Amino acid sequence: MKLEDLFSSIESTLLSRFKESGFINHNGDKGENREEILIEFLRNHLPKRYGVTKGEVITQKGERSHAIDIIIYDSVNCPVLYAGKTSILPIEGVYGIIEVKSTLFKNEALDALSKVESFKKLAPRELGITSSQDAVTLHRPSRPFGIVLGYQLSSNSITSLKNNWKEQAYEVHDVNYVANLICVLGEGLLHFEKYNLTKGEKDILLDTDEFVDLVTTAHKRHRNGEECDEILAKIIAEETKDRTFGRFIMYLLIMLTKIKLNVPDLTRYIDPELPMTIVKE
Template sequence: MDLNELFSSIETTMLARFKESGFINHSGDKGENREEFLMDFLKNHLPKRYGVTKGEIITKDGSRSHAVDIIIYDAVNCPVLYAGKTSILPIEGVYGIIEVKSSLSKAEFDDAAGKITSFKKLAPRDLGVIATREYATVHRASRPFGIVFGFQLSGNSLDSLKDNWMAHSHAVHDVNFFCNLVCVLGKGLLRYESVNLTKGEKNLLLDTDEFVNLILTAHKRLQNSEEQDEVLLRIVKEGAEDRTFGRFFTYLLIMLTRMKLNVPDLGRYIDPELPISVVRE
């Protein structure tokens, strides 16, 4: 059995558990069980430096996120401020979120995408300070990601879902706040791609920083009347079917390994006038 076959088997098992959960009548319990299918896998298979939980995310000015289905956070440096049935975490320690939908209709996609946009608007762009024995340096944390994950479609297709995502992106307008990936088990994925028509190259456009930097560079060159390559940004549909989950997990790992967060400075949550904490390495 190769890796593709392994992930195909995992996907089959996950979809079987999803169908079994349909026997539960209470919609809240049913939804929680389906979120836990994915959460359990991520807890057991992501590197241990990544924590996985559900709950709320808080900023140092007291703003709170919605109740997030799955939060992926820095398990080494991020304190969990509350650890009941749901957790509360400081936003500086959060890599990103996954919104899980049992049936991904247009309305459910719009709901999930809107929650991701609202979450991303909470993310600070503060500098962190890292000190070693020789020098001190400043670091700006990676922008967080947001993923929509569905167990099945509902009265739509990946093509119509692609149109929904394009419409949402146009409405949001700012690439800082776009979704990063859409996944539907047994069907496939949607993701952004950059196509350099001048060089004849195309590249995955998964993480938020890369997307933002691409747009900012193009705007800067336009303002300076500099010559630039012709680049097309587009949403790509991957009809991966029973190999969808393997690609989802791979793309998630790609995003996570490219990111670097600041260590949450809880002193400034308690008193904004306290000096910035310096992380020593």
Template sequence: MLKHSIHAAAKKMQIDFEEVTENINHMGERGSSREAILLRYLRNYIPSKYEMDNGVIIDGNGTQSRQQDIIIYDSFNSPVLLDMEKTKMVPIESVFSVIEVKSSLKKTEIEKCVKNISSVKSLVKNGLVEINSPTAGFVFAFTSTTTLETLLDNLVEANHDVEKHKHISVICVLDKGLIVNVSKKGLKDIVLVPDEDTTLAIIKNTAENNLMLFYLLLMQYLNQSSVSVPNLLKYASEGELLNIEYTIPKRHVPLDGYYEFNGGVIDIENVNKIMKDSDLQEKICEGKANSEDIMLYLSKQLNNIVKHAEKINGNPQYTIDFMGKIYRVFEIEKSISIFNKLNSGEEVDQEDLDLYTGFCKDMYEQYRSQF
């Protein structure tokens, strides 16, 4: 029964397309009509859980695909991010497949199909659960003035710089046949997700059987594929629809937490230690500190600063950058030792005093040069 229904649909599609071709001269309207013919057929034979529309696909990074003739996506769990009369915007995580629809397939149209489908397969999926299957790309054409063998050559040429997993899954030319991917191991099994172990092959048949096979391959992919619920907060923040910034009152900041920075982590406890002298640090940052303020701050925070830097870089820290100049840690430690002795009233020999005076002068001049 299904076979007879699809055969009848194939004949009806050809008749409808011929009428469209004869009666519509404007290419835009003709394109919309050919897509409507295929959509009408697909909606009769594909379960209602699969929604089908034309539009653009977007990922959580804000990257958009090219305009797609038909997008097949999850109609139960997927939000449509933009829903206008002539186009929609659908998140990539919800998309099972796309279909490019052509009146007559030729080399230039194949090149467009490759670019359009590759633009979809380049999008990044970021679902709430990691169950996303690859998005498949199909091409459907009503006819072609070119042989399937030449179309295959055109496809190979257009795919030259395209990664294998971004290739088209199936091309159907209704009145000629199909171009499919088959496994190199045995050269008989049709593979709907192209990879390095597949190669292109041709299937020639009647229009009725071509439509039947196209339908079966599309349904097989839909049945074996899984999509996820998109992470809508990521879409909102990356698309600048929503600015999310966290503020935690100081008394509630967890000391056992951490910040992420440059691929590493920074313990909040270490940050708090550095911030204990925040008034002195603020004075230095505003250019209002004197030489003694700088040494006082370093005497209290040098160890924390060094540990903090080692935590970020993952390596021992022998130098630090102070106001755009690199100073060796052991020289700073020596000057701090002398600074502490002077503050406690201990005796300091002339050599150490000269070392300390010269170091403080150099550091202060470097500091002042930044303001």
């Protein structure tokens, strides 16, 4: 069996389990079951350095996120500040989040996208410090990702969902806070692509840092009157049908491997007057 066929079979199983959960009447239980189906898969199949849970993230200033459906974090270096039915994690140790919806119609999609925006606004940009025998290094952490995943569409289509996302992205304006990927099982995926019209090249654009650098570099060159390539970024719809989940996992792994986090410094949470922790490599 080819790997893509294996993931197609897994996708069918996930959708069957989701449909079985439809017999649950209580909305809270329905939502919890919907998230647990995906959490269980990710815990079992992602590399063990990636922790998977649901809960909230907290910043050094005490700001708290909304209740997040799925958090993917650094299971090696990130302490879990509270471990109950839901977890609380320091945001420095979080790679990104996934907001999960049963049916991804316009209002649900916009709700999930706004939650991604609010989470990304909490992301730290403070430098971390690491030391080795040869040098002390300052490191700025990567920006986290935000994904929206739906088990099914309503009466809408991937194309209409793409238009909904385009509207929301223009309203957010700052690409720091735009979602990285939308996935609907059994239907397809939405993400940004970068088009270099000058060179005739195109590349997938999943990484937030790359997107931010693309925009800031273009603005800087325009202000300085410098000549630059004509580059566009636009949302692309992939109608991958029963190949969607395999593609989703591939994109998730691409995003995870590109992100470099700082080790959370709990002294900043407990007492900012204490010396900063220097991590030894």
